[in-house]
Amino acid sequence: MVRSWRPGTLALALAGVLFLGGCTTVGPDFQRPEVAWLSGWKGGSLETLPEGKSPGVANAQLQSSWWRAFDDRALDRLIAEAQRANPSVQVAGMRIMEARAQLGIVGSALYPQMQQATGDLLNVGQRRAGGPDISTTVLELGGRISWEVDFWGKFRRSIEAADAGYFASIAQYDDIQVLMAAQVAGFYASIRTVEVRLQIARENAALQKRSLDITELLYKSGNDSELDVQQARAQYISTLATIPQLEIVLRQTQNALAMLLARPPGPLPELAAGRQGIPKTELQLIVDLPADLLRRRPDVRAAEIQLAAQSALIGVSVADLYPSISLIGSLGLSATSMSGSPNVSNWAMGPSLVWNVFDHGRLSNTVLLQDARFQQLYAQYQATVLGAAREVDDGAVAFARTREQIALLAEAVKAARRSLEIATLQYREGLTDFQRVLDSQRALFGLQEQLVSARGSLTHSLIAIYKAMGGGWEEARSRPVVDDATREIMGRRSDWKSLLAQPLPAPGTDGFAIEPESPRP
Known part of the structure; x- marks a missing residue:
């Protein structure tokens, strides 16, 4: 029995394979x-x-x-x-x-590197010599996503x-x-x-x-x-x-x-x-x-x-040096006020390779x-x-x-x-x-x-x-990096959230791991 694959199912399966395989890390490991x-x-x-x-x-x-x-x-x-x-x-x-x-x-x-939402609301018209004027309103909505694995x-x-x-x-x-x-x-x-x-x-x-x-x-x-x-x-x-x-x-x-x-x-x-x-x-x-x-x-x-x-x-x-493999997708909707004109929706999804x-x-x-x-x-x-x-x-x-x-x-x-x-x-x-x-x-x-x-x-x-x-x-690690006055000024100017108040790691717990000593990498 031969089973047919729909395009969407095939794309999802390919995406799963790419994610499972996306664990290679090229380049030298530092020591x-x-x-x-x-x-x-x-x-x-x-x-x-x-x-x-x-x-x-x-x-x-x-x-x-x-x-x-x-x-x-x-x-x-x-x-x-x-x-x-x-x-x-x-x-x-x-x-x-x-x-x-x-x-x-x-x-x-x-995360997905491109996440775009687009929209256009246009009044389109045409004037003909000796004929009636034609005008219509066009609405187009769309979204695009691209995720390089x-x-x-x-x-x-x-x-x-x-x-x-x-x-x-x-x-x-x-x-x-x-x-x-x-x-x-x-x-x-x-x-x-x-x-x-x-x-x-x-x-x-x-x-x-x-x-x-x-x-x-x-x-x-x-x-x-x-x-x-x-x-x-x-x-x-x-x-x-x-x-x-x-x-x-x-x-x-x-x-x-x-x-x-x-x-x-x-x-x-x-x-x-x-x-x-x-x-x-x-x-x-x-x-x-x-x-x-x-x-x-x-x-x-x-x-x-x-x-x-x-x-x-x-x-x-x-x-x-290696090919860039991405998952891309788009969804669009187009509608006009012209009588009898159908609304159109379109979509696309699948992998993309650039090398x-x-x-x-x-x-x-x-x-x-x-x-x-x-x-x-x-x-x-x-x-x-x-x-x-x-x-x-x-x-x-x-x-x-x-x-x-x-x-x-x-x-x-x-x-x-x-x-x-x-x-x-x-x-x-x-x-x-x-x-x-x-x-x-x-x-x-x-x-x-x-x-x-x-x-x-x-x-x-x-x-x-x-x-x-x-x-x-060592003692400076227990003090705020940014003083209260500066933190207040910067917080009013930009949305720093918790970054300004985040404490420094305690001495000996910096968290950056370095491999044991070895000859030149």
């Missing part, structure tokens, strides 16, 4: 790139630090809020403000919103790329948080260092003013020469001359910090209420493997995820283009990891050697202060000339300057270590 030297890297100068080798439990503070180890509430408040209000932070947050919208655009490709995984690869782009934008947002914490802490330490230098300059100026007063009294009494007076005055004025330059540096650094906080230039009231002196603390325990520290850095994660996104785009371009067989290398070279871009990002990823390792080593060696320098300078300052006491006493007793006093004052001031600068450098190198290890972004 984590190999960094040949990283597995054997022990942290460089970091492992030479006693803290770096100390056993113990991992300190969560090291990863999430290392600056709290300085025990300075003013610094805590400034970093928290910069991580919310800085314009670069807000731009990074908007890029997350952009990536969310882009993901929605790309995801819509899994994701037979080769082109749309799934596009979603994979957009998904990776979304998580890359989050990693870049994390990186800005790390940068804000390090920059605010660095400027704060610089301000405190300049404040101490100003204090030392004023103290030395006061000391030298007393020496000038003594030489003037001795000169007036005939017991000293004018040369001693002029030398004392020159040294005193020279020390006073350093104060305006330090005040310039102080104000400029305050302005730089205010800019990070999105505030107008000027002194910050928090600095008056904060702890005086240069922030100092010891390096916290480090028990994580150096390779894990580097891979957790937001900039390294962002580079890796961007590489994954580009790998998916290779698959999109490969899919364009760019003769593209003259356009599609194949697009694959090569995307592959070349992948290789560029691969090289950039390697450079990012190398740069991260260098930052760790630079910070660690600076921290270790500056501590040694501080110990030596502290002894030198102690000796210079004692030398000045002896020289001053001997001068008053007439056992030595005033030049010894001047030399001792000059040496003490110079060594004190070096000691303060070294202590500031020690704090900066410690901040550099924490930044190099990528800590300081």
